[in-house]
Amino acid sequence: MNQGNKERRKSPRFGQHKPATYPTGPATQAADPEATPSNGGVFHHPVRGAAGGAGLSMVSAFDLVVCGESAKFTMAYTRAGVTPDGTSSYFLARHIGLRRMLDLTLTNRVLSAQEAEQWGLVNRVVADDQVDQVTADLATQLARGPSWALGHAKRIIYSGCDTPLEQAAELEGVTITTAMSRRDGREGIAAFVEKRLPKFDGG
Structure with missing residues (x-):
């Protein structure tokens, strides 16, 4: 299902997808070259139009997703007589649960943007003409945050899905x-005590 994904995503049927990854440190910092959607920096993605097949698999691999109010989502694989790919079996099932993933995969139902938000497939639904601005604002918020803490918080959350309770608690500790x-941790604690906004620098 990977062949021709680029052309499909440009078509009216599959909509237009602009995958975007932003560093979680200073705005000028390059993204970690070792980072992947399940390990490293925070990845987020704007969606306009429709995300189907590989497009939906790609959306599910991102940590945070902003979509326009007219966006639609469908698996579409079994409709074409094939099986899911694009890591959807790993990411999508974790985001929405096994039963809902089975529903999407076996029936090929189409979710509206509002349903996708209710299911946990996307994080924000905004007006179609606000998708890029809200995504940019989110990028700025993440870039100004404590990059080490954000990246490791993400790792803890993903690993917690498959880790025994005792190991999860140990990793958290x-x-x-x-x-x-x-440095960012000390700054964050001091800012909380002093009732001011923290100034993180990635240290």
Whole structure:
């Protein structure tokens, strides 16, 4: 289902997708070259039009998704007599749950933007002409945040899906201890105590 994805995403049927990854440090910092959707920096993605097949698989691989109010989502694979690909079995099932993924995959139902938000497939539904601005604002918020904490918080959340309780608790404890010893951690705690906005620098 990967062949020809680029052409399909440009067509009216599959809509136009502009995958966007933004660093979670200073706005001028390059994204971590080792980062992937399940490991490293925070990835987010604007959606306009429709996301079907590989387009939906791609959307599900992002951490945060902003979509326009007219967007629609469908799996479409079994309609074409094939099976899902594009890592949807890993990411999509985690975002919306097995039963809902089975529904999307086996029946090829089409979700509206509002249904996608209710299901946990997207994070924000905005007016179609506000998608780029809201995505840019989100990028700015992440870029000004504590980049180490954001990246490791994400890793904890993804690993927690498959990790035994004791190991999950241990990983949380080790990571928060490290975070509190870092410059951003100390700044965040001080800002909370002093009732002011923190100034993070990625340290």
